[in-house]
Amino acid sequence: MKKFKRVLVANRGEIAIRVFRACQELGIRTVAIYSQEDRTALFRTKADESYLIGKNKGPIEAYLDIDEIIHLALNKGVDAIHPGYGFLAENPEFAKKCMEAGIEFIGPTHEMMEKVGDKISSKLVAQKAGVPTIPGIEKPIKTDEEAKEFAQACGYPVMLKAAAGGGGRGMRIVRKEEELLSAFHSAKNEAKKAFGIDDIFIEKYLESPKHIEVQILGDKMGNIVHLYERDCSIQRRHQKILEFTPAFAFSATKREEICQDALKIAREVNYVNAGTVEFLVDHHGNHYFIEMNPRIQVEHTITEMVTGIDIVQAQILIAQGYSLNSPEINIPHQDCIETRGYAIQCRITTEDPNNQFAPDTGKIEVYRTGSGFGIRLDGGNGYTGAVISPYYDSLLVKTISHSRTFEDAARKAIRSIKELTIRGIKTNSAFLVNILKHETFLNGQCDTNFIENHPELFQ
Ligand code: ADP
DSSP states (O other), rough: OOOSSSSEOOOOOOHHHHHHHHHHHHHHHEEEEEEETTTTOOGGGGGEEEEEEESSSSSSSOOOOOOOHHHHHHHTOOOOOEEETTTTTTTTHHHHHHHHTTOOEEESOHHHHHHHHHHHHHHHHHHHHHHHBSSEEEEEOOHHHHHHHHHHHSSSSEEEEEOOOOOTEEEEEEEEHOOOHHHHHHHHHHHHHHOOOEEEEEEEOOSOOOEEEEEEEEEETSSSEEEEEEEEEEEEETEEEEHHHHHHHHOOOHHHHHHHHHHHHHHTTTOEEEEEEEEEEOTTTTTEEEEEEOOOOOOHHHHHHHOOOHHHHHHHHHHTTTTTTSSSTTTGGGGGGGOOOOEEEEESEEEEEEEEEEGGOOOOOEEEEOOTEEEEESSSSSOOOEOOOOOSEEEEEEEEEESSHHHHHHHHHHHHHHHEESSOOOSSHHHHHHHHHHHHHHTOOTTTTTTHHHHHGGO
């Protein structure tokens, strides 16, 4: 067992604060890194120590400089690094270099990450584990001819996807052959720009599926459990906006089946630490694996609310070598995990829904939050006087509501969002309230085209 004394978070904003809080509760000293552009950001003040990085680099590049971050960590006597999500969180080279430097990477090993981090290789892992995947061709398309041939074999409509994809980028729906080649080339360019790798593969496009994902935790002794599922179907441009759990639109049997399939995939790679296995479920109730995210996710909070398990603390304890059945983590077996009630997470962003969700920037003149019974707020950069820069993710605060019924969790979320007063900058608050009041949402029936099919949400 390796007891961590100091943990560095190689990230910013709300997830950095989330990890600092978990560390503080575990008695671990926290170290923040921040870019020039984040000099006045709130998250750095929440750590015990904070250091400027990337002096001569751009705002994003600062958080991506593996060697500088590891060098700083070594200098400051850091035992472990938590990567959060985004930035270096899914970069096997970073995980490997941490290990080589004698610093624990709080996440899976670089080998595991390589097996599941890529959308093509993870589909092959799922197939090997006997889990259904979306029909497609699991190899990168090399030529225009191959694109045509593969699309024909799948049958239109098809989905083109970047193997290295994330955040909905490098993805194109193609309904007929005339649209194929331009979609292929633009997906390739987008993937190259976003990920540096332009491998594109193809699979059948499912019409209006539901996105259901399963939270996994595995320790270094080989114990793996699931923490049930989340419904993340409410999306815009393939990016999640609002998530809830349990996914009550499905029967308990169906949900159990999906959770068991997620476990099969995690077991196939002897997965360690926190991870998420994602599925799409079609109109007939068939589920298909789409990808595995080897990191903490933005929406981990709702799982924490219904299970009572602190996933970030568990990540840190697992990295120190604790087993799931240790008193510190206290999950001796799967049956010990029960869910209680319903939880909903709304992502409040500094975006203008009535102007195609264009990010807004500038000074927050007034910032007052709405908490109270059943509300958890995981904030990033919001306070009166804060300046929202154009460089980073527009997530301002996550409103997480928890209650005995779904309707009440929705009412609590609405109440909290209405109490939230933000002046000086536009947010998507009113848009989120419209979703929370919508009948389809309240029935749990929303699919991934819900926003597109309901223009009244924008009123
Ligand atoms: P990313 O890693 O970029 O988030 P995912 O593979 O997780 O991409 O997919 C994101 C979303 O894109 C899914 O939740 C779903 O809405 C949509 N999607 C992905 N693959 C398909 C598909 N084959 N058919 C229909 N929708 C899809």
